[in-house]
Amino acid sequence: MAVYVQFLIDVLSLGSLYALMALGLVIVYGILKLVNFAYGELIMVAGYSLFLLGGTPLPWLVMAAIAVLMAIGAGIATEYAAFRPVRSKSVTAVLITSFAFSTLLQNAALLFISPRARTVPLPDIFSDTVVLGGATIPLRNILTIVAAAIMLAIFSFIMKKTVLGLAMRAAATKFTMARMLGIPANLVITSAFALSGLLAGVVSLFWLGRIGSVVPGIGLEPLLVAFIATVIGGMRSLQGAVVGGFLLALIVTTFNYSLPPELLKFRDAFTFSLVILILLWRPDGLIKGPATGQRT
Amino acid sequence: EDEIIIGGALSLTGVQAPLDEAGLKGAEVAVKALNDQGGLLGKKIKLINIDGKSDPVTVGNNAINVIDQGAELVIAPCDFDFGGPASREAQNANIVGISTCASDPLYSSWSLGDKQFTLSMWNTAMGATAAEYAFKERGWKSAYVVTDQFIAYTKSLSKYFTQHFKDLGGEVVLEDAYTQGAQDFSAQLARLQALPEKPDVIFISSYMPDLGTIIRAIREVGITTPIMGGDSYDDPSLFEALGERFGNEIYFVGHTWMGAEAHPDMGKFIELYKAQHGSEPDTSFVATGWDTVMLMAQAVKIAGSTDGAAVAKALEENEFDLLTGKLSYSNAELGHQPNKSAALIGISGGKPSFLGWRRAESQPAP
């Protein structure tokens, strides 16, 4: 029994985290069709902000809010530095500039802060545990699930009930045409990056909660996770990102619990092979999202 | 030429930085101290280090680069994987290379050449010391061992600990693997929790940043079993990451202790270090950097030159008194096995404390 509860909570909390990561990426990748390799660095920026604030007497929630704001700022900066100048010119160019920007941020952290792992302040509640069905579970995992649910609700509202979501998709496919209809396309795209930063900021709080410290390379893992979740879920829809996140968590956790250690080390190989198979089967991911307007 | 150049390829960035950066700072203090006393063989010493970026290929490139610039001695980074390429280039150039803290027995004259050494004890000694402390001093009879597969160091440390622990009569209830960078320890944790009988001690061979994540994960779910490891625990960011709450019942085998209890000259070194870098040293890896330079200087003085063969001979035939303890080497046929004691350190309340010098009664063969 305890094992099942543990398994369930592991899947749900990891899945929530993955879903949040994917959601932050899907806005930029799925809607704007831009591959943002600097997405992971938004998490790093939030992490270092938290670390730098660690010495101050501010209450933790204030620190967290500032960290999230910094991530939003970094998201907007990414757009200005890496995307606006080359956007719509070439997919590969965008990819390389965003990667360059990510290197830039990482090395700035190296240069101005430190190559070493830095401990971030965390509230005590993050490391408390509760006993559920016989299993000892970090309270943080429950908080992650709650936070993901809240963020998801906020995002569905923004994307579905406001014109912003529509304007984003319009500006992403036909930038000039969107402007000719009066849509402030630049602003719309910037706000997409800001939203992405907001999610990255929230993610970083929980991700850091798991690992306790921040290093310059902290963003890689979340970036990979977000990519894969986005892709298998279906990069054109928000639900897809969420489904992809939970599915990935389910796959990983199942492998974790069931593979013998000799095979466990190949876990990533299995996971990614599965990703390839899913894509071969459904190149647009599991959830199609709004139908695409492609025809001959 | 009125200079002796010591070249380094220590990593200032990447996973190795916490070990190498500290080593470099210590080495800088040593160079300044020697120069203030008039240098070596009447010449000034100059230290040139190029960031190896925790990448073996870059380390190799940089070693060639510094040798090219005239380096006559090479300081190699920690660990066989990262330090090896530098030592190999030093060997190619027929000069002596010493790693500041590589402890895998692969770091030997067998695999690197007859002019290559490491300042650290081998993992045979480190693992055995840990096993004897656990089994003999504390009476812990069963162990759970987690091995980070990442580098030779992490892998062989577990191997020798396990081997010696079993030889002593202990039982290893589960051996588990992990690879640096995975950041997700839930599988291992699940298996640990599922063990029918709780182990007496958990041995984790890994290093920062993931080491902190692993220990936190274990402590968070309420497991208070003692945890043991090697010199990679000697990292202030680990103490900080664990804090008062999780930093308890942790023991590790390191190189030395940054206090007068460990060595009478330690106080002097700390003064010099503070004067040069403006802060107290926070890990014993600064001492390994200082020692490496001092060891080179003493050997060069004995040899009367920086000639590779002569310095190597001096290193093989003498005993040196260093901040990390007394050190002598076996000859090249026996692999340049270092012979030295280990410092045992405990962490409680998030703060490390010195438990004294130890020397294993026996150790496994490499």
Added chain:
Amino acid sequence: MVNQSLKANSVTVEFVGLRALDNVSLTLNRREILGLIGPNGSGKTTLINVLTGQVKPVSGTVTCDGEDISALLPRERALRGILRSFQTVRLFSNLTVEENIEVAAIAKGSSRRAAGRIVDRLLEEFSLGAYRAELASSLNYGDERRVEIARALAAEPKYLLLDEPAAGMNEDESATLMQVLARLPQERDLGIIIIDHDMPLIMRLCHRLQAIAQGKTIGEGGVDEVRRLPAVIEAYLGADAVESEDHA
């Protein structure tokens, strides 16, 4: 040879919630030009897509020279001589005009040398010689259209399906294009389908007309016959159009 024709036999095409083609048949013989007309959204482009294999019908078959080719992929049909142009121009924008045409010949299996000859001939025929080494992306609309047709011809088609080849051209340009197209069927033993909304052009060029509306054939036969059908006038041409044509 018997039955030298490309046929769609009672094809029905459905998209989500929409029957785009309903039991439509079409026959294109060699050496003829068939005009396909109909209101916007009536299914003309879809019918061409069915013939070339870009769209799979839910029922009905496509036969080429008597053989059922319904299961073949677009590229396999191309190798059998069914080539097309697109309603929105689809050139290889980073290749030169010359390469655009050469590609088609090579895809068909011609040798490099034979392809070179074909390219030379087509560049001349469509008076594109001056743009030979220009990138396709730098052409103006009318020239793009001509390159697209030349490209299809380079693959030595037996059936050529042109979707609005004259759209966006002015009167002079479309007249020149017509002259070239009119010669082709006889010269190359070729059947052509033309979709266009430019009625004067259609009437001068086509041997036969087929009109569809809302996915169904509403008229078929000689040019004059079809354009006087009340159904065609009502659905497509509008009453004044026919009157003014007659006056002209």
Added chain:
Amino acid sequence: MLEIEGIELRYGAVKAVRDVSLRMEQGELVTLLGANGAGKSSTLKSIAGVLKPARGTIRLDGQDISGLSPEQLVRRGVAMVPETRDVFPDLTVEENLQLGAFCRRRDTRGVAASRERMFDLFPLLAERTRQPAGTLSGGQQQQLVIARAMMSDPRLLLLDEPSLGLAPVIVDRIFEMIVELRQSGVTILLVEQNATKALKISDRSYVLSLGRVAASGTSDDIAARSDLKSIYLG
């Protein structure tokens, strides 16, 4: 209402328009003619704020607008139907129309009325509100682009080859719509390949050739000129 003075427009090194001046009064319907590549579309783009003139000025209601962004111009009542059939392919017909009214999205009643009017004019679109615009047929897309531009309820409408790919009945309907719009006071600048038809309904015309104005006058005068073809070719 609109005055263009000696503008030059370029794409990198290519000069698309060398020297064009034209004027339009409030409520006028003006046709712009010319051969392929004469610079008609470029001129329209500069009025819509997409292409910044390298020289010369564009004034709307006496105010210089050559530096304004397309967004700002839409808010001043300029709408454009580009020749490139730029629907948002992944958005539905409904959503495309909704974005057409982006600037007056708060005026829900007005938007609903415009929407009804467009559905009357193009009944095909009314049946397809939930279809992604990219899957519409060519002519349906063209209708959508026109309808979308109308959704902003413009004062100045720029039409670039509106009849492209449309069935004859629809072309007639569009020309009727243009006439009606003009009667209701909208100022219209029309570019058309079908010169005869365009000249028939417009007040005045300009003929462009190689990036310059080669002739101008009332549409009847222009239509009557026998040398129209040679003017075209410059």
Added chain:
Amino acid sequence: MNNSKLITFVAIVIPVLAVMLAARFLGFPVFERIATLLFINMILVLGLQAFMGNSGILSFAHIAFMGIGAYTSSLFTIPLQMRGMVLPDLYPVLKPILLSPYAAIAVGAVAAMLVAALVAYPLMRLSDAAAVITSFALLVVMHTIMVNWSEVTNGPRTLFGVPKATTIYLAAGGAILAALVALYFKESRTGLLLRAVRDDEIAAGAMGANLSLLRWKGFVLSALFAGFAGGLWAHFITSYQPSAFYLKETFVILGMLVIGGAGTVSGAVLGTFVVTFAFEALRATENALNSSSVFPWQLVGLTEIVLALAMIAVLVLRPGGLIEAEEFGATWRKWRRRG
């Protein structure tokens, strides 16, 4: 080979030879090392260009094929007496096989090609984002295998004991050969069709082009290049570990290609040179600054920061890369004609 292709080829050969001779005879071992690595990178970048430039599909997996070439060739050249220490778990069948380095490098290249030929075909029908992500997933899968197949790779740890066999001459020769093949492939029937597919899949299909097959050919060729480069690299560096074939290197290679211009062979070569020189110059500057202690703290990562800024700048100014659409030879001829 026509005139403009010949000019392009000569324009590639001249700097290669110049750098080779300069590095060889200026007398700094470091220069020779840098130049050799430059040539090996050039082979990799040209291989990537052969696939990516012509098919327009971004491939992350390229570097993994370099890894296959490196590990396969090393397996056969590590001296027999060292194998027990280097690869304690090596399969007994492989233990006694020893090849000359040159044969082993060839075997490595072929192995990379075969693996590519086997795994890639089904992936080739995917386009756009799905293609990018599957190639990325392929990279992760192959990397995980390299990291964990301890029997032949020594796991994530360093594989050492590979004999040094790659000379600067061999690397330069390989680079020139690669340039020749890449130029030829681009203009070949397959290359031309592949470029057509890149520009418009549907139109190319409607003319009879078989997209999967064409892409597959390009991919396999590119893996052959990568495997070859991997073998040369392994026998130059002599000790390495799987992380040498992962994201960081992928981006170095991609950066070289994209900055130079993925569409052209001349661009690929130029990109390799420019990025290598920029990188080395910056690193030398960083070291000089550090050792002269102008700054009170160590400047770590400055090279990367400046390089990243430079990359962004280049791509902002020329999104298609330095040599965008037209090979150097063609431009040169037009330029000459205009006087």
